[in-house]
Amino acid sequence: EDKVVQSPLSLVVHEGDTVTLNCSYEVTNFRSLLWYKQEKKAPTFLFMLTSSGIEKKSGRLSSILDKKELFSILNITATQTGDSAIYLCAVSPGGGSNYKLTFGKGTLLTVNP
């Protein structure tokens, strides 16, 4: 069974800090890894990573994938209170079932002013 483990489970920082969220995975046939931000409403899509070593960046958020070591990190620099959310990591398998995402339990990030 495919498995995604995120760490830490929760994290409390002050505004302006930089945080690194971790996601490790075991999947029979890997296709892609996705990051989502979940606030009180819908999980919103952040990044999809398919290739090792290529950083994806959006503003203060960036992410990179290591397919050899089977993990990804999500970095947030100069954190703001609006970054407080649960960050979800998911993997998509290949073999025609790429829609069947397996999610981790998430990392709850709290950014204090």
Add this chain to the structure above:
Amino acid sequence: NAGVMQNPRHLVRRRGQEARLRCSPMKGHSHVYWYRQLPEEGLKFMVYLQKENIIDESGMPKERFSAEFPKEGPSILRIQQVVRGDSAAYFCASSPLGQGTQETQYFGPGTRLLVL
């Protein structure tokens, strides 16, 4: 462009009643997925539908649960004779038509089901 819509946002049912959860995909999206999030757990895939077709229901319990996506109208996830263990957040997601796009899923706000 409206996102994925789900209703109701909160639903309370007594044991033995039926729960009907609705999902309207994003405009232009023809693939719908349902996920369940139990307390303290990650989202778990339940079912994948296209219009009038169930493509993969391997994650859905065999009994009491059913899903449909009719030609007209929203997708419906139906839970018959609910039990306390069905209490969870149910998320719907959609993706656009096209090869290789199914993992780029856009989620709705979820329906929180509470079974008393």
